[in-house]
Amino acid sequence: MKKIIILLTVLVITTVAFASTINESMAKIVRIWGYSCTECVQVDFKGNKHRGKEYRAICDYERNAFRVTAAPDGRVYVEPW
Numbered sequence: 001m002k003k004i005i006i007l008l009t010v011l012v013i014t015t016v017a018f019a020s021t022i023n024e025s026m027a028k029i030v031r032i033w034g035y036s037c038t039e040c041v042q043v044d045f046k047g048n049k050h051r052g053k054e055y056r057a058i059c060d061y062e063r064n065a066f067r068v069t070a071a072p073d074g075r076v077y078v079e080p081w
Contacts, residue, residue: 026057030066033078037064056081 027040037059046054052071059066065081 026055026068027059029068029076030057030059030078035064035066035078035080036060037066051077 022043023040026043027037030037030040037057039061040057040059041061042058044056044058046056048054049069051069053069055068055070057066057068058064067077067079067081069077071077
């Protein structure tokens, strides 16, 4: 029982750390494209679209939302949602 609790604790900590890394990376990508995003509070995967993998990045406590598309050729496109 103790091993299961330790395993679950490690899993939760790893998940939270990974999510914060994605949010920080998405905020940097949005800022590189010239938009205002001090903090990305939520990133949602919207699926594979015709241009590539599409994400919805919500910045500044739901004040701004952006469509971030990662194309298969390595390019990234950002536009307001």
